[in-house]
Amino acid sequence: xxxxxxxxAFIRSxxxxxxxxxxxxxxxxxxxxxxxxxxDPLTTAFAALTATSRQVDPSRLGAGIxxxxxxxxxxxxxxxRVGPVVLPATDAAWLLLSPLPRRNVLRRTSAILLAASLxxxxxxxxxxxxxxxxxxxxxxxxxxxxxxxxxxxAVGGMAAAVVAQSSPTWESWLRGAVVSLVxxxxxxxxxxxGPGRQVLAAVTGAPRSLGAALAGLSxxxxxxxxxxxxxxxxxxxxxxxxxxxxxxxxxxxxxxVMDPGALTWAAEDNHWRARVLxxxxxxxxxxxxxxxPRHVVSAPMALAWHDWRRLARRPGRLTALLGTAALxxxxxxxxxGLSAVAVTVLTAGALTAAAVCTAGARRxxxxxGLARLFGVNARAVLAARALLPALMxxxxxxxxxxxxxxxxxxxxxxxxxxxxxxxxxxxGALRMARRRPIDHSMPVIDTPSGAVPTGWVVWALTGVxxxxxxxxxxxxxxxxxxxxTDAFVAAQAVCGIAVLAAFLLGAKTxxxxx
Amino acid sequence: xxxxxxxxxxxxVELGGTxxxxxxxxxxxxxxxxxxxxxxxxxxxxxxxCIAGLQPPASGELGVLDRPPSDDSGFWRDVVLVGxxxxxxxxxxxxxxxxxxxxxHRSSRLDVEAALDLFDLEKRRDMAPATLSTGQRQRLSxxxxxxxxSLLLLLDEPERGLDSAFRSRLAAILTEYAAAGGTVxxxxxxxxxxxxxxxxxxxxEAAA
Numbered sequence: 023x024x025x026x027x028x029x030x031a032f033i034r035s036x037x038x039x040x041x042x043x044x045x046x047x048x049x050x051x052x053x054x055x056x057x058x059x060x061x062d063p064l065t066t067a068f069a070a071l072t073a074t075s076r077q078v079d080p081s082r083l084g085a086g087i088x089x090x091x092x093x094x095x096x097x098x099x100x101x102x103r104v105g106p107v108v109l110p111a112t113d114a115a116w117l118l119l120s121p122l123p124r125r126n127v128l129r130r131t132s133a134i135l136l137a138a139s140l141x142x143x144x145x146x147x148x149x150x151x152x153x154x155x156x157x158x159x160x161x162x163x164x165x166x167x168x169x170x171x172x173x174x175x176a177v178g179g180m181a182a183a184v185v186a187q188s189s190p191t192w193e194s195w196l197r198g199a200v201v202s203l204v205x206x207x208x209x210x211x212x213x214x215x216g217p218g219r220q221v222l223a224a225v226t227g228a229p230r231s232l233g234a235a236l237a238g239l240s241x242x243x244x245x246x247x248x249x250x251x252x253x254x255x256x257x258x259x260x261x262x263x264x265x266x267x268x269x270x271x272x273x274x275x276x277x278x279v280m281d282p283g284a285l286t287w288a289a290e291d292n293h294w295r296a297r298v299l300x301x302x303x304x305x306x307x308x309x310x311x312x313x314x315p316r317h318v319v320s321a322p323m324a325l326a327w328h329d330w331r332r333l334a335r336r337p338g339r340l341t342a343l344l345g346t347a348a349l350x351x352x353x354x355x356x357x358x359g360l361s362a363v364a365v366t367v368l369t370a371g372a373l374t375a376a377a378v379c380t381a382g383a384r385r386x387x388x389x390x391g392l393a394r395l396f397g398v399n400a401r402a403v404l405a406a407r408a409l410l411p412a413l414m415x416x417x418x419x420x421x422x423x424x425x426x427x428x429x430x431x432x433x434x435x436x437x438x439x440x441x442x443x444x445x446x447x448x449x450g451a452l453r454m455a456r457r458r459p460i461d462h463s464m465p466v467i468d469t470p471s472g473a474v475p476t477g478w479v480v481w482a483l484t485g486v487x488x489x490x491x492x493x494x495x496x497x498x499x500x501x502x503x504x505x506x507t508d509a510f511v512a513a514q515a516v517c518g519i520a521v522l523a524a525f526l527l528g529a530k531t532x533x534x535x536x
Numbered sequence: 537x538x539x540x541x542x543x544x545x546x547x548x549v550e551l552g553g554t555x556x557x558x559x560x561x562x563x564x565x566x567x568x569x570x571x572x573x574x575x576x577x578x579x580x581x582x583x584x585x586c587i588a589g590l591q592p593p594a595s596g597e598l599g600v601l602d603r604p605p606s607d608d609s610g611f612w613r614d615v616v617l618v619g620x621x622x623x624x625x626x627x628x629x630x631x632x633x634x635x636x637x638x639x640x641h642r643s644s645r646l647d648v649e650a651a652l653d654l655f656d657l658e659k660r661r662d663m664a665p666a667t668l669s670t671g672q673r674q675r676l677s678x679x680x681x682x683x684x685x686s687l688l689l690l691l692d693e694p695e696r697g698l699d700s701a702f703r704s705r706l707a708a709i710l711t712e713y714a715a716a717g718g719t720v721x722x723x724x725x726x727x728x729x730x731x732x733x734x735x736x737x738x739x740x741e742a743a744a
Contacts, residue, residue, distance in 0.1 A: 295667050297664070327636075336627075382625060385626070391619070391623065392623065394617055
């Protein structure tokens with residue numbers, strides 16, 4: 023028994039007992055039931071994915087590859103942000119600052135990272151096969167290439183992130199790789215519907231041996247990266263591990279109170295802690311000393327101005343957010359038309375654009391200390407805080423509908439619905455920002471598909487409900503796609519304003535008990 | 537005694553079935569500084585929360601500025617509570633938090649530069665509050681509270697994290713605030729600080 027095992031055995035003996043045969047039986051039984059339940063829908067989804075992609079034209083292939091590249095860039099970004107090497111808070115406090123061999127302390131974390139990479143790799147492989155099967159065929163070689171490339175990319179990417187955690191050079195390479203993937207995805211999507219059609223057509227006609235070589239090459243690269251990561255684990259910095267484990271502590275705390283929203287604060291606070299800002303005075307227009315009638319709105323607007331300044335201080339994030347307005351068009355192109363998936367991406371993206379501008383409302387909702395200190399009328403502040411999310415969602419939705427029109431998925435003046443749906447999206451985003459933590463005392467309902475915890479469902483739907491009601495005319499129009507949208511435009515204008523007004527009038531204005 | 541700002545009569549508070557405050561009486565007049573003293577867990581913070589309308593008493597009578605305390609914006613226009621550290625707005629600096637308070641209130645007691653100077657925060661003006669030390673963050677909370685106009689200051693352990701030199705300065709700032717017509721009720725463990733602020737002392741006894 024090595025030293026780490028001795029330490030862990032000691033900790034286990036003071037806490038939870040060793041794993042019994044009944045524990046193992048329960049774990050095995052749970053896995054078997056999960057496999058039995060998931061096997062059928064997964065097989066059906068797999069068959070549907072591969073069946074719908076026969077005879078794909080280059081524009082659909084380009085969009086599909088772009089989506090896979092974006093998903094992989096997201097996977098690498100997430101790995102970078104999480105750590106990826108983290109320890110439970112107790113291990114970080116006691117085992118890390120001890121003479122125990124570092125690699126042994128991190129052995130369990132390494133196994134978890136490998137399992138997470140393999141699971142993500144399986145998802146990537148499936149997506150890759152769905153994209154390739156249409157043009158390159160359904161045979162075993164294509165499947166093997168997709169599986170090998172997908173798994174190698176995920177495992178190799180995670181290994182690179184592990185090395186990057188202790189090496190600034192690798193960290194900058196990894197950041198460069200994420201940016202390159204996003205750029206490549208954009209170029210591939212654009213090329214697929216324009217100048218690069220011939221290149222993509224050539225890809226579909228590439229010899230099988232090239233695919234096999236690519237798979238072999240990616241597997242070899244992944245193996246080298248894993249070896250490099252294993253070496254890096256032994257010399258990973260304590261400070262880096264402590265920082266990521268603190269983040270993991272936030273994560274664990276958020277998991278305990280079951281409030282995923284708490285996770286974003288950890289990332290947000292880390293971002294600002296690492297920067298020195300230049301203080302600027304508040305705009306004179308928003309000063310309370312302004313003459314009547316300006317001073318009536320200046321105090322709430324002054325408070326709401328915080329969200330504007332925060333957004334302006336993250337231009338990269340703003341640009342990336344506006345860049346995602348192309349995603350609905352990409353999804354539509356990959357599926358050969360405006361499908362339910364593309365409409366879901368469109369509405370979720372518009373709501374997200376509004377939600378990222380509600381930090382002030384979220385902060386005051388979770389901790390009303392500052393709101394009490396300012397002592398400004400809460401309803402007036404809420405109304406003032408609706409302006410920025412409304413403008414952001416209007417810009418995003420107008421852009422997204424415009425791109426869908428340019429790429430041919432929609433025809434007509436659909437962009438008009440963007441600004442008209444924005445008030446409802448702002449109301450939904452603000453309701454989401456002010457929602458209370460999940461109420462775990464709510465009943466769990468047994469359904470044929472399993473138990474449904476209503477606390478979670480209510481929490482997840484808070485905000486989405488108001489946005490869905492307010493955007494109902496637009497959603498219905500996107501579902502039926504009428505030749506003349508005038509009636510829907512008028513209905514959306516009335517509905518959007520009515521929902522925002524009802525939300526502001528009905529919102530609880532008392533500052534919460536803290 | 538001039539007109540009372542706070543009237544607390546026979547207030548009884550229970551938390552989780554345990555009595556925290558029993559038959560507490562307190563009357564505070566305009567211009568008073570009251571220091572609530574007592575050992576840990578005796579109910580000092582609970583009394584402040586009752587006065588702030590954040591903890592309803594099980595029984596007894598409570599009046600603040602001629603009305604029952606209520607957790608709404610009308611109440612917080614006159615009353616300021618500095619308790620646990622607030623969650624600062626993300627993306628704003630120390631100076632911008634003060635600028636925001638200055639912009640919100642028509643007649644601030646101090647301008648931003650004076651507040652930065654008085655609370656020793658000039659060299660930290662461009663930093664995010666999260667990067668400050670505990671004592672500096674406490675100074676920022678106090679600066680925001682004292683920059684805005686108010687009638688009543690409720691301070692829960694205002695000396696928390698402050699060095700001894702700044703505690704003396706804070707005592708002088710509070711004395712000036714009271715001399716200008718403000719009222720201060722603070723829970724504290726620092727008897728020396730309370731005496732420097734010329735506070736009336738109220739020692740709570742354990743209720744349970």
